[in-house]
Amino acid sequence: MPRWLVSCSLAVVLLLVPNFGSGKTTGEPVHRIDTQKKIVALTFDDGPDPVYTPLILETLHKHRVPATFFVLGSQVDKYPSILKWIVKAGHEIGNHGYHHLDLNKLTEQQVFDEIKQTERAVLQTAGVFTQFYRPPGGVITHDVRNAVQSSGYDIIHWSVDPRDWSLKRTAAVIVDSVKRHVTPGDIVLFHDGGLNQKETLAALKQLITDLKSQGYRFVTVSQLLSEQAGS
Numbered sequence: 001m002p003r004w005l006v007s008c009s010l011a012v013v014l015l016l017v018p019n020f021g022s023g024k025t026t027g028e029p030v031h032r033i034d035t036q037k038k039i040v041a042l043t044f045d046d047g048p049d050p051v052y053t054p055l056i057l058e059t060l061h062k063h064r065v066p067a068t069f070f071v072l073g074s075q076v077d078k079y080p081s082i083l084k085w086i087v088k089a090g091h092e093i094g095n096h097g098y099h100h101l102d103l104n105k106l107t108e109q110q111v112f113d114e115i116k117q118t119e120r121a122v123l124q125t126a127g128v129f130t131q132f133y134r135p136p137g138g139v140i141t142h143d144v145r146n147a148v149q150s151s152g153y154d155i156i157h158w159s160v161d162p163r164d165w166s167l168k169r170t171a172a173v174i175v176d177s178v179k180r181h182v183t184p185g186d187i188v189l190f191h192d193g194g195l196n197q198k199e200t201l202a203a204l205k206q207l208i209t210d211l212k213s214q215g216y217r218f219v220t221v222s223q224l225l226s227e228q229a230g231s
């Protein structure tokens with residue numbers, strides 16, 4: 001093959017390689033980062049929700065706190081204006097799959113399709129590419145790992161889980177759970193979709209005030225990861 005053709009082929013291949021994510025794509029989930037800085041990433045799963053996502057956005061706006069929303073593609077297609085609102089407010093969008101299925105039962109291709117269907121929904125609705133994937137339930141099988149690697153995503157889990165989705169968890173319990181466990185570099189898991197968001201919302205208001213008074217600063221997941229890269 002002539003050299004110019006090799007160069008052209010290489011250029012085409014390079015152009016086709018997705019350039020999203022942190023470039024790690026090891027298939028290993030990120031739970032938190034090691035840092036001395038008092039920074040924390042708040043994350044919200046299972047939205048957009050027509051009632052509670054706007055209320056959470058208002059609270060975040062009032063306190064000037066950025067967050068990351070791991071959205072479901074099916075919810076994005078139902079409530080596109082709320083996704084646009086999240087993006088316009090400057091928050092980060094993560095990918096939580098399309099239907100919130102049990103990943104233990106899915107093939108690699110089905111997991112890949114879940115990710116890509118949501119990626120398309122977010123891109124078409126709000127014009128942003130998702131680069132982080134949070135598997136529903138945090139489930140990682142061999143097929144999930146392969147699907148995520150071939151999609152070019154990074155898997156983002158969490159390190160603080162106040163189980164705010166449980167109807168048994170009051171706002172006070174959620175607040176107490178986060179405050180007892182949180183340390184610099186943590187990723188906190190909340191839900192803006194589900195059944196218990198009234199308590200999540202009340203807890204969020206209290207937590208932002210309390211953690212700020214402890215000297216914590218809030219960042220998006222990509223800001224958190226860039227701190228790790230720079231340390």
Ligand SMILES: [Zn+2]
Nearest residue numbers: 045046136137
């Ligand atoms: Zn979920």
